[in-house]
């Protein structure tokens with residue numbers, strides 16, 4: 623699709639299969655919101671096509687598109703209860719009042735909001751309001767769900783909870799979801815595929831781990847540089863679904879994510895003597911990429927990971943593809959949170 627807004631031009635191709643969750647990432651002014659607005663029908667295409675389930679969409683007005691939208695600032699109807707906000711979509715689609723309200727009640731229940739059905743939006747917390755907004759979007763059974771910075775307005779604690787919930791709902795969602803975010807962590811946790819836009823064009827797309835290991839631009843290297851794993855937490859340890867355990871500062875139990883930036887990894891050629899065996903892994907260098915004055919090393923082995931080091935350090939270590947190294951990360955540099 624091609625979309626002109628003043629002097630700015632967005633020129634991108636986006637394809638997704640049912641069940642895919644795509645994250646659009648990019649610096650300010652890259653065109654993320656423009657892309658979302660074009661998909662929703664709020665901004666017209668200059669050229670190109672949109673197809674959803676094989677049906678052309680570009681001439682369908684926004685209100686007739688099978689598209690649900692969740693905005694950062696919820697945009698709930700202030701004069702309607704949570705229940706009636708969610709019932710609004712099914713009602714517009716022709717459901718009887720009783721049926722629309724029954725569907726809405728089921729959605730609120732699924733979001734853990736059954737007790738807040740009668741509350742007006744101003745009585746809801748940010749996290750609750752955002753879950754109502756998600757329920758309202760899902761209640762229309764959209765074939766395309768658009769989420770514009772859905773977690774940005776939430777405080778850090780609420781963000782963790784809503785992110786975990788959103789993740790579950792997106793995993794169950796059978797159609798296509800497109801998420802715009804500034805936060806690489808949200809993108810990597812929530813999406814199967816990242817699409818990075820700069821200056822109105824796609825500069826890279828792929829799986830989160832793949833992009834973190836092989837960033838194609840300096841912006842992507844800085845932004846998406848995150849090692850992210852999933853496992854089962856037990857106290858200060860997260861045992862990964864595939865691979866070893868990682869010691870963390872946070873104490874958790876149950877399904878969890880662990881993340882740490884490539885800059886938190888220290889590499890050694892020889893096993894560091896006296897080092898504790900915690901968060902120490904034997905790895906092999908697969909690739910090296912230069913970004914500014916940093917080198918990102920792509921490692922496989924006990925734990926696949928990305929490590930950043932200076933060009934001087936890389937030369938001193940004599941790193942080259944195939945080299946065996948020991949990688950270590952301090953527990954204080956890792957961050958664990960519920961999955």
Ligand SMILES: Nc1ncnc2c1ncn2[C@@H]1O[C@H](COP(=O)(O)OP(=O)(O)OP(=O)(O)O)[C@@H](O)[C@H]1O
Nearest residue numbers: 627628629630648649650651652653654655656657
């Ligand atoms: N209504 C408008 N008229 C003209 N130009 C616009 C309009 N809205 C946005 N633009 C321009 O389009 C470009 C892309 O903006 P867009 O909001 O899509 O970027 P973004 O990636 O979502 O940025 P941000 O992360 O800051 O929200 C910017 O250069 C912006 O100045």
